Amino acid sequence: MEQFIVSARKYRPQTFKDVVGQQAITSTLVNAIESNHLAQALLFTGPRGVGKTTCARILARKINQEGYDDPNEDFAFNVFELDAASNNSVDDIRSLIDQVRIPPQTGKYKVYIIDEVHMLSSAAFNAFLKTLEEPPRHAIFILATTEKHKIIPTILSRCQIFDFKRITIADAANHLADVARSQGINFEDDALRIIAQKADGAMRDALSIFDRVVSYCGRNLTRQAVAENLNVLDFEYYIRITDMVLQGNIPGLLLAYNDILSKGFDGHHFVSGLASHFRDLMVCKTPETINLLEIGDHGKQLFYNQSQQTSMPFLLQAIEIANDCDLKYKSSQNQRLLVELCLMQLASLSFEGEKKKISNS
Ligand SMILES: Nc1ncnc2c1ncn2[C@@H]1O[C@H](COP(=O)(O)OP(=O)(O)OP(=O)(O)O)[C@@H](O)[C@H]1O
Numbered sequence: 267m268e269q270f271i272v273s274a275r276k277y278r279p280q281t282f283k284d285v286v287g288q289q290a291i292t293s294t295l296v297n298a299i300e301s302n303h304l305a306q307a308l309l310f311t312g313p314r315g316v317g318k319t320t321c322a323r324i325l326a327r328k329i330n331q332e333g334y335d336d337p338n339e340d341f342a343f344n345v346f347e348l349d350a351a352s353n354n355s356v357d358d359i360r361s362l363i364d365q366v367r368i369p370p371q372t373g374k375y376k377v378y379i380i381d382e383v384h385m386l387s388s389a390a391f392n393a394f395l396k397t398l399e400e401p402p403r404h405a406i407f408i409l410a411t412t413e414k415h416k417i418i419p420t421i422l423s424r425c426q427i428f429d430f431k432r433i434t435i436a437d438a439a440n441h442l443a444d445v446a447r448s449q450g451i452n453f454e455d456d457a458l459r460i461i462a463q464k465a466d467g468a469m470r471d472a473l474s475i476f477d478r479v480v481s482y483c484g485r486n487l488t489r490q491a492v493a494e495n496l497n498v499l500d501f502e503y504y505i506r507i508t509d510m511v512l513q514g515n516i517p518g519l520l521l522a523y524n525d526i527l528s529k530g531f532d533g534h535h536f537v538s539g540l541a542s543h544f545r546d547l548m549v550c551k552t553p554e555t556i557n558l559l560e561i562g563d564h565g566k567q568l569f570y571n572q573s574q575q576t577s578m579p580f581l582l583q584a585i586e587i588a589n590d591c592d593l594k595y596k597s598s599q600n601q602r603l604l605v606e607l608c609l610m611q612l613a614s615l616s617f618e619g620e621k622k623k624i625s626n627s
Pocket residue numbers: 273274275276277278279284285286287288313314315316317318319320321381410411412433441469470471473
C-alpha cells in the first residue's frame with residue numbers, strides 16, 4: 267500500500283516562488299542574496315504555520331547553491347536545525363557554538379535554524395549573544411519564533427527582523443485549489459474558502475484540515491459537505507437568519523437559535539459571525555468595496571441581493587447591536603438570553619423602520 271504523506275509535508279514549497287502570501291519577505295531575501303547584503307543573523311517571526319521554517323530552509327539551500335552549477339545539489343548537510351523548545355539549556359547552546367566555528371567542507375555557508383527560539387533559557391540567550399554579534403563569516407543564523415515579545419532586546423537588536431503575515435483567505439483557498447487539482451479532487455470554490463477561513467491564517471492548518479475533510483467527504487468537496495464536516499455556520503445560514511431579521515420574525519429567530527445550540531454550535535461564534543455578516547452586507551452596498559468580500563461569485567450575488575433589501579442606517583445599527591452582544595458575551599451570566607435579546611432587538615429594528623427607509627431611499 268502506498269504510504270500516505272500529509273499534504274503539509276508533501277507540498278512544502280521548495281523555492282521562494284512557491285511560498286504563498288509572503289512576497290514582501292521572499293523578494294527582500296532574494297534581493298539581499300543577489301546583492302550580497304544578507305545579514306548573518308535573521309529573525310523570522312509571525313504566527314504558526316505561515317512559512318517561517320520553510321523560508322529558512324529555502325534560504326539555506328539558495329545561499330549555498332550560489333556559484334555552484336548543479337541545481338540538484340541541496341547542501342542539506344550544511345543546514346542545522348535546532349528545536350529550542352527541547353534544547354534550551356546553556357550546554358545546548360555551547361555545543362552549537364563549538365560546531366559553528368568549523369567551516370563547511372563544501373558550499374559557502376553553514377546555516378543554523380533555531381526554531382521556537384523564544385524558549386531558550388535566559389542563560390542560553392546570554393551565552394549566544396557574542397556569537398550572534400560576531401559570527402564566523404561562514405555562519406548564518408536564522409532564528410524563528412511565534413513570540414517575538416519574549417525575545418530579549420539585546421538579541422533583537424542584533425538581528426534583521428522579518429515579520430511573516432497570516433495567510434489571507436483568498437491566498438490559502440487558491441493554494442488549496444492547486445493542491446486539490448494536483449490530487450484530482452473536485453471542489454466548489456466556497457468549500458475551500460470555508461477550510462481557509464477555519465484555518466485562521468495558518469497554511470499548515472489549512473492543509474491538515476483539507477486532508478481531514480477529504481478523508482470524510484471523499485473526492486467531491488461541496489460547500490455543504492465541508493460546512494457540515496467542520497461544524498461551521500456558513501454564509502447561507504446567516505443569509506437565512508438575516509431574512510428572518512428583516513421580516514421581523516422573532517419566533518423564527520428564537521427557534522433557529524435554539525436549533526443552533528442543540529446542534530452543538532458555540533453561541534459566541536454565532537454572534538461574531540452575525541456581526542461579520544452585517545459588515546459584509548455593508549461592504550456589498552458599494553461597487554468600490556464589494557471586492558473586500560472574500561467569497562465566490564455565487565455567494566457574492568446572494569450577499570448583493572440581500573444587501574439591496576437593507577439600508578445603510580439599518581446595517582450600521584445591526585452591526586452595533588451584534589458587536590455589542592459579541593463584546594458582552596464572555597462576561598454575561600446568561601449568555602443564551604443575551605443572544606436572544608440581540609436577535610429580538612435586530613428584528614424589531616428592521617420591523618419598525620426598515621420598510622419605510624427603503625421605500626424612501
Ligand atoms: N506561505 C506558505 N506557502 C505555502 N505553504 C505553506 C506556507 N506556510 C506554511 N506552508 C505549509 O505549512 C507547512 C508548515 O510550514 P512551516 O513549517 O514553514 O511553518 P512555520 O511558520 O515555521 O510554523 P511554526 O511556527 O509552527 O514552526 C509547510 O510544510 C507548508 O506545506
